[in-house]
Amino acid sequence: MSDQSEGSGGNGRPQKKELVEVEAVAIRFAGDSGDGMQLTGDRFSNASAIAGNDLRTFPDFPAEIRAPVGTLAGVSAFQINFSSDDIHTPGDALDVLVAMNPAAMKANIEDLKRGGTLIANTDNFTKKNFQKAEIESNPLEDEELRNKYNVIEVNITGLTRNALSDLKLKSNLADRCKNFFALGLAFWMYSRPMEQTKDWIKEKFGSRSEIVEANTRALESGYYFGENAEIMVNQYRVNEATYPEGKYRNISGNVAVAYGFIAAAKKLGLKLFWGAYPITPASDVLHELSKHKNFGVYTFQAEDEIAASSATLGAAYAGALGVTCSSGPGIALKSEAVGLAVMTELPMVILNVQRAGPSTGLPTKTEQADLLMAMYGRNSESPIPIVAAKTPSDCYFAAIEASRIAVKYMTPVMLLSDGYLANGSEPWLLPSYCDLPEMTVKHHDDPKNFVPYGRDPETLARPWAIPGTTGLQHRIGGIEKQDGTGNVSYDPANHEHMVITRAEKVARIANDIPPAEILGEKSGKVLVVGWGGTFGAIAAAVEALQARGASVSHVHLTHLNPFPKNFKEVLESFEKVIVPELNLGQLIKIIRSEFVIDVVGYNKVQGKPFKVSEIITKIEELL
Amino acid sequence: MGIQAKSNGVGLKLSRKDFQSDQTVRWCPGCGDYAILAGVQRILPELGMPKENFVFVGGIGCAARFPYYMDTFGFHTIHGRAPAVATGIKVTQPELSVWVISGDGDALSIGGNHLIHAMRRNIGIKILLFNNRIYGLTKGQYSPTSQVGSKTKSTPAGSIDYPIHPISLAVGAECTFIARTVDRDQKHMAEILSAVAKHEGTAFVEILQNCIVFNDGVWHEYTEKGLKEQNVLYLEEGKPLVYGPEADRKSVRLHDFRPEFVEEGSPGATVHRTDDEEGTYVHMLSRLESEGGPVPLGIFRDIQRPAYEALLGDQVTSAMEGGGDDVDALLASGDTWDHKN
Numbered sequence: 001m002s003d004q005s006e007g008s009g010g011n012g013r014p015q016k017k018e019l020v021e022v023e024a025v026a027i028r029f030a031g032d033s034g035d036g037m038q039l040t041g042d043r044f045s046n047a048s049a050i051a052g053n054d055l056r057t058f059p060d061f062p063a064e065i066r067a068p069v070g071t072l073a074g075v076s077a078f079q080i081n082f083s084s085d086d087i088h089t090p091g092d093a094l095d096v097l098v099a100m101n102p103a104a105m106k107a108n109i110e111d112l113k114r115g116g117t118l119i120a121n122t123d124n125f126t127k128k129n130f131q132k133a134e135i136e137s138n139p140l141e142d143e144e145l146r147n148k149y150n151v152i153e154v155n156i157t158g159l160t161r162n163a164l165s166d167l168k169l170k171s172n173l174a175d176r177c178k179n180f181f182a183l184g185l186a187f188w189m190y191s192r193p194m195e196q197t198k199d200w201i202k203e204k205f206g207s208r209s210e211i212v213e214a215n216t217r218a219l220e221s222g223y224y225f226g227e228n229a230e231i232m233v234n235q236y237r238v239n240e241a242t243y244p245e246g247k248y249r250n251i252s253g254n255v256a257v258a259y260g261f262i263a264a265a266k267k268l269g270l271k272l273f274w275g276a277y278p279i280t281p282a283s284d285v286l287h288e289l290s291k292h293k294n295f296g297v298y299t300f301q302a303e304d305e306i307a308a309s310s311a312t313l314g315a316a317y318a319g320a321l322g323v324t325c326s327s328g329p330g331i332a333l334k335s336e337a338v339g340l341a342v343m344t345e346l347p348m349v350i351l352n353v354q355r356a357g358p359s360t361g362l363p364t365k366t367e368q369a370d371l372l373m374a375m376y377g378r379n380s381e382s383p384i385p386i387v388a389a390k391t392p393s394d395c396y397f398a399a400i401e402a403s404r405i406a407v408k409y410m411t412p413v414m415l416l417s418d419g420y421l422a423n424g425s426e427p428w429l430l431p432s433y434c435d436l437p438e439m440t441v442k443h444h445d446d447p448k449n450f451v452p453y454g455r456d457p458e459t460l461a462r463p464w465a466i467p468g469t470t471g472l473q474h475r476i477g478g479i480e481k482q483d484g485t486g487n488v489s490y491d492p493a494n495h496e497h498m499v500i501t502r503a504e505k506v507a508r509i510a511n512d513i514p515p516a517e518i519l520g521e522k523s524g525k526v527l528v529v530g531w532g533g534t535f536g537a538i539a540a541a542v543e544a545l546q547a548r549g550a551s552v553s554h555v556h557l558t559h560l561n562p563f564p565k566n567f568k569e570v571l572e573s574f575e576k577v578i579v580p581e582l583n584l585g586q587l588i589k590i591i592r593s594e595f596v597i598d599v600v601g602y603n604k605v606q607g608k609p610f611k612v613s614e615i616i617t618k619i620e621e622l623l
Numbered sequence: 624m625g626i627q628a629k630s631n632g633v634g635l636k637l638s639r640k641d642f643q644s645d646q647t648v649r650w651c652p653g654c655g656d657y658a659i660l661a662g663v664q665r666i667l668p669e670l671g672m673p674k675e676n677f678v679f680v681g682g683i684g685c686a687a688r689f690p691y692y693m694d695t696f697g698f699h700t701i702h703g704r705a706p707a708v709a710t711g712i713k714v715t716q717p718e719l720s721v722w723v724i725s726g727d728g729d730a731l732s733i734g735g736n737h738l739i740h741a742m743r744r745n746i747g748i749k750i751l752l753f754n755n756r757i758y759g760l761t762k763g764q765y766s767p768t769s770q771v772g773s774k775t776k777s778t779p780a781g782s783i784d785y786p787i788h789p790i791s792l793a794v795g796a797e798c799t800f801i802a803r804t805v806d807r808d809q810k811h812m813a814e815i816l817s818a819v820a821k822h823e824g825t826a827f828v829e830i831l832q833n834c835i836v837f838n839d840g841v842w843h844e845y846t847e848k849g850l851k852e853q854n855v856l857y858l859e860e861g862k863p864l865v866y867g868p869e870a871d872r873k874s875v876r877l878h879d880f881r882p883e884f885v886e887e888g889s890p891g892a893t894v895h896r897t898d899d900e901e902g903t904y905v906h907m908l909s910r911l912e913s914e915g916g917p918v919p920l921g922i923f924r925d926i927q928r929p930a931y932e933a934l935l936g937d938q939v940t941s942a943m944e945g946g947g948d949d950v951d952a953l954l955a956s957g958d959t960w961d962h963k964n
Contacts, residue, residue, distance in 0.1 A: 050960045196958065242964045249959045263950045273715055292953065293939045294946025298714055300935075303740035307707035310700065310737075314680075314711025317698055318719070322711065336701050344698075430959070433950040467678045467696035467712065467719050475644065475691050477681070477699025487646065488691065 017227075018234045019191070024083035025238055026091030027186065029179075030108045031100030031121075033066050033076045036179035041078025043183055043200065047192040049250045049427050052240030053082040056536060058090035058609070059423045063280065063363040070124070070132035075107040082190075084239040088536035088543075090424065092611040096189070098182050100124060100156070103133035109145075117150045119185070121178070123157035152231055156181050156222075163221035164214050173211075177218035184222025191237045194219060244429055251428040253392040253421035253533075254281070257351065258288035260399025262295045265321045267400070267439045268407060273315035274299045275308040275324045280363040281419040282327045282353040305330040309337035309350070316341070316348045317476075319443050319466035321403055325351040327419075328370050329360065335378050338412050342382040342502060344476045345453070345462045347406035347413075349399075354418040354532075356607040365607025366419035368532045369583035374414040375561060375590065381499045383506045385409070386560040388416040390535035393428040395421060398558065400436060407441040408512075409505055410461040416560075418582075420609045421533040447471025452486035459512075460505035462486075510562040516570050520546055520553030526622050527574035529599070531557040531587055534580055534610055541615035550623055560587070568595050576622050578602055580615055637668040642677075644694040650685060655806035655832035656753065660692055662812040663722075663751075667695075670720070670820050678721045680709045682729040685760050686753035686832075689724035703734025706741035709748045710931075717932040720820065723750045728758045731767040731787050742796035745824040747930040752789055752829045753806075757838035775837075789829045790909035790923060794902050800826035801905065801923040806833060807846040811857075811920060818922060824930045845918055856911065858921030863892040864908075866917045875916060882907060884916050897925040 027044070031037045038059055045057050058079040067074030081091035093113045099105035101124035112118060120140055130138065139145055140153060160178040161171070180201075187194055198216055205211040226232045265272035274297060276286040290299040298320070302308035309324040316322035324334060331352045341348050354370045356362035370377075374386045385405050389398035395417055402415040444450070444463035452474040453462050465472040474486060482489035483498055518527075520542065530538040535556050542554040555570055557563065571577055571591070577599040579588050585601040592598065602618045604610060642664040650656045667677065677695035681687030683702035690697030696719075700708045705723045713721045723741075730738050730752050741748060757775065758764040764777040768789065772781040793801045800822040804815040812830070819826040831842045844850045856866035856875070864875035865887050872887035880903075885892075899905040905924045912918045 046958050050958065052960075052962060200958075240962075240964075243962065245963050246961070247955065247959055248962050249955065249957060259950070259954060262953065266948060266950060271715060273711060275711065292946075293942035295948045295950075295953070296939060296943060298935060298939060300710070300714065302707065303736050306704060307710075307737050307740065310704040310707035311711035311714070313700075314698075314708035314713075315715040316711075317708070318678075318712040318715035320711075320715045337704065340701050427962075429962075430951070430954045433954075466716075468675055468716055470673065470675050473674055473695050473697075475646070475693075475697035475699065477690070477697075478683075478701055479699065 017232070020234050020236050022236050022238055023085055024081065024087060024091070025095045025190065025236065026079060026081040026093065027096040027098070028077050028079040028094050028108060028111070029098045029182065029186075030075055030077040030104035031179070032069050032104070033062060033064065033074045034069065035076070035100050036176070037076045037078050037100070040179045040183045041080060043197050044186055044192070045080050045250055045425060047187060047196060048080060048082040048190070048238075049248065050196055051192055051238075053084060053238050054087050054241040054243060055080060055082040055427060056087055056090045057425045058420065061364050068132070070101055070103055070129045072103045072107055072133060075104045077104070077108060082238055084241050086241065086243065088540040089609070089612055092613050096186075098186065100178070100182065101133070102129045102135050102139065105139060106133050106135060112149060114148055115150065117152060119152045119154060119182070121156035121182070122153045123155045154185070154225070154231070159221060159225060160218050163217050167210060167214055167217075169210065169214055174214065177214045180215045180218035181222035181225075184219040185226045187219075188223045188226030189232070189236060191235060194223060246429045248427045248429055250425045251393050251396075252423055252425040253389065253395040253417050254284040254353070254423065255288050256393050256395035256428070257389070257399045257415075257417060258285050258292070260396040261289070261321070261323055261349075261403065262292055262297060263396070263433060263436060264400045264403035264439070265297070266295060267436060268321060268403065268441050270441065271320040272297045273312060273320040273322045275302055275312035275315070275322065276300070277302050277305045277308045277326065277330060279327045279330045281355055281422045282325050282330070282351070284422065285325050285351065285353070305333035306337065309334035312348055313337050313341050313346060316346045317344070317466070319464070321407065322348040323351060324348065325353070327353050327355045328357045328373070331370065331373065332377070338384065339378045339380070339382050340478050341412035342378070342384060343478050343481070345410045345502075347410050347464070349402045349406050349413050349415055351415045351417065353422045354416060356605070362607040364419065366533065366609060367582050367605060367607060368416070368418055368534070369586065369605065370416065371531075371560065371583065371586040372589065374416060381503065383503050383561065384411060385413045385506055385509050385562070386416065387413060388532040388558055388560055389421055390532060390556050390558060392421050392424050392426050396431070401558070404439050405509060407439075407464070408461065409459050409509060410464060411506060416532055418533045443469065444472065445469050451484045452476060453481055453484050460501060460508060507562050510565045513559045513564055515566040516555050516557065516564040518553050518555055518570060521551065522553070523573035524553055525551035525575050526553070526619055527571065527577045528552060528554045528615070528619060529557065529571070529577055529579045529587070529591075530554070530581075531560055534582065537610035537612050537615055538580060540612040541619060544612070544616060545619060550619075552619055552623065560590075563594070568597075571595060571597050571599070576600065578619060578622055580610060580618065582609070635671055635673055637674065639664045639668060641674060642667050642694050644692050646691045648692050649688065651836050653835040654685070655755065655834070656686060656689070658806045658809065659751070659753065659812070659830055659832065660689065662809055662816060664693070666813050666816045666820060669817065672720060676719050678709075678712055678719050679724060680705045680712065680721065681724045682734055683760070684726040684729045684758075686724050686726040687729055703729055703732070704737060705729070706734065706737040706748065706750060710741060710744075710746050713746055713748055714932050714935060717747065717936055721748045723748055725750065725752055726759070727752065727754045727756060727766045727768045727789075731789065731792070735767075739792065739796040742793055742798035742825045742827060744931040745797070745799050745928050747823055747825070747932055749819050749822070749826045750828070752827065753832040754789060754829050755832045755834040755838055756841050757834050759834050759837055763837040788909065788913075791906060793827045794906045794909055794924070798827045799824040799924070799926050799928050802827070803829045803831070803920050803923070805831040805842065805846055805920060815922065818925065822925065824928055854917050856917040856919045858895050858919050858923065860895060860897050860922070863894050865892070875911065877907065880907070882911055882914050882916055897922050899924055900926050
């Protein structure tokens, strides 16, 4: 590729454009909910992945499907951070903000770096839209704004209409192509090829040839506008990142988790039963799995969350790998069925794609405030193992691990994901199915000396004796069991014995999980302990500080109940421990009560992930 | 991958006793539940299926303890959720005979949602609703089927909410098999339960059951000699709707979409049919007693529609035949790229 490209300006004058190499870029597309910003972001991510960049994405959209056009409530955005180097997060601050209307600009401008580029669709910067965005005058005319940012005004709607004029589309249909114009412009700015997206348009809108033509033309028009218009000065290149060679794809947490359960069920030789009720941000997992029935996947959209979990438990009782999936408010409704799974010692996985709460909260925003609910959110003494995924692609492995524990120990397992992992994406070096650890499970089939609550001496698991097996007829239920026979028992001593046994069974899982891995020095001044979707931000912050020579290490827990066996020792190897969490300090409470070790919290509950800089600042205070 | 029942029951000879578990039955002496338990244990051997292919699922309540007393697979679950648990069992192992045992509080109050959705899906489970118009296990509060004015522990001044009508509800929920019987009539119950056992899709039976402690005699007018003759209409396929003592036989006929109760032999008597797909007739039938008529016992409706588990199973089977199960190919679906440094 040459360093400079010749273009001819819109006014016919030839013009030289610089091709500037940059290491990393964070770009955000923001517009109305109906503007197709999620799709634009998704296509830009794919193009960047194919161009060989490392990347992380962060879709951020409102809970309302179509809030009134032009209002702040309706702003939908998609952020991509792409780099020629290793990155862990979608980026703290933006290099480029594409704002399709004043509301989108107002809602996002604070995240734009000083000197960053604002691309504004001037066609939407009208008096009416200023009112809707609660802005008094045209912000693009503000001197301060122009001093602070590189403002590029483009009449995107008008240019799109012009480009499509001879197609004789209805104007609202033509206007809906403007996101492809914006995408084309971004493609030009960052030297991205258009081919894959053109193919994608063909595949997506195949039968509607006029839409294929319109979107393709809008995309090209945006690209050529960049090439030709005088206001577009620089073109940038972000080189390929150096990361392990192999076959990659972009993966979001919700898709990865669905694939993980498919792989787990296949490894175990079980049917996969998926009981779910639609809820943001977990519904996509149900959508994904319902497409893959060829793997023996039985998806059941239940009448409510309670039925979803109850049917899942029924399926587990009948011998399937049963998974029920929801988000916080739905998980609350499942508690009783999970309690029954604890009592009847049946394997099931409860996937909680956490969102900001309490109650309905901020349905499309992320949070990790359901840890204590996962730990304690059932009546009486009902411990269950907890596994948490740390990155979008890690959701695949976390699903497999949760399934492994559930069937091996005959226990319900809570798997925690969150909105950020669910919708965010990253390139994924495709793992081979063969390389997954072998997992086996056997439904009990020997009537000789069969007792429903006979236990494996090592794991304390009871046999999985499923209906239809000759000679194994037995009765289980929510009433306390006599250990061994499983008969109803009101004996006080037996009850205490069973409570202790159920707790011990979960505690023994610690013998069967990897030790906590320390990223960095094995001892030192500060240890940062994280769990779940904060991995990227914490890892980036710790790596940056380590590069400056700071004595700081990172432990990211994937098993939260029980903890890895070496966890206490690890905590004690550092002078100070800090726990950043997107809640008011939940892991801290557990660490304090378990180990009587004081740790420092760093907490944020804004429905947004951590910025790397925020964590760096906080750690620096302790160094 | 499939879970197969381990025996097919060919040539199997079982007796009522084979279905009795070793657990002590703990219902109150004289409870109507005993008769229903005996009735179920009596008909199961006739089906020629091995014991391990039966699963009894209960929710919470007196009736819901039923599974403990059957020498089959049994699952005593949580309040109201038995139809949902049974749905998961049936989908996973469609060859099993799955029975839900529930009471009026369990099925119609806390579990109302699961009941109607099980019925509309036509999942192949059998739901026996023991209706005694009272909460027994919690010691005597009014239930969703208690008549207005019922004086109970929680309604000392009389209940003020209108009762639900289980059969009408089943019609509204598109249930494909709907019947009613009574704990005191073993012969009738056996006929109904045999039909239930054979139905594919959801079979719903309201069993009028006496709670001897908290609501004794609630169904007397349908069970006692001298009363039941005037108040009960036995439904028989292809026969006119007739009832009443020998001396005063009456028939039911429809006029302007409403039932009329006329002397037997009057022209236009309605002939009972269980194949009412559309539901207007069966709904009318479900409301006879509200119109001042008798309470029908027997099969209200028995129609065939594909069962949920069969349709879902078909989707999975045809996907498996066409799709393959290569996880590596799944992961590599969509846009991929080969990265070289």
